[in-house]
Amino acid sequence: MSDATDDAGTDDIGCLEALEAFYAYLDGELDNPESIANFEHHMSHCRSCFSRAEMERALTAHIQKSSKSRAPDALRSRLRDLIDKF
């Protein structure tokens, strides 16, 4: 894990803090600009965290690709019948 110091005027949050912000950032839930800047700065010089982020992005893409399911025709027909009753 990285213990590099900041050289661009951004706080170096360190790997521990980056870990806690990690998934929120990847999910677009980190909305504080300063937190985003600090996280991205950490990522720019920490190979370990960067690799994990790349892994997570790839994993999320695989999950999205694998999880899409089309409802069976029988279910579609069943729901149409159901709604017709109302």
Added chain:
Amino acid sequence: MDPLYGVALRLTRNSADAEDLVAEAVAKAWAAIDALEDRARFRPWLFRILHNYFLSDYRKKSVRPTEEHLEEVFVDEGEGDVYSLLNDQPDEFLKWWANPEKALLNNLLGEKIMSAIDGLPAAFRTAILLVNVEGLTYDEAAEALGVPSGTVRSRMKRGRTMLQKALWEQARDAGLTVSDNMDGSEI
């Protein structure tokens, strides 16, 4: 309908049960649509009906219940941070986790990934599906699951760490990981 069925399928892990679950949830939603004041909240509201039905009536009626299925719904998730969670993991996994090989995923079939997702406790599996697959925000997922937003955040962290570990174990069992190789050039 497809997103509802997709989540139902991952919850029930059975297509027949998933169809029943979606049909019941849609019937309940259709009957209660007038109670939805903010139509912009339709998606989380609908997912919440689906999830609630899964947790209650559906489990009682299911012809295919399993002890694992029942227990996992009430998993003790706590609010532990990722660092604490990692303290309990084996060294080999931590070594890989500190510098994962992205190529590992490309060597695992989609069915292996789905198997790993299906192996997660329902609370984590559902949060991951709602956020990462259906694109709900943490607040919307919290509304759908009837939990605070912080709980969704916690479930996302823990669930995905568990998922990575499950995938790593599958890759290790298949001889796809080289734990001493830290440059990511080979798996």
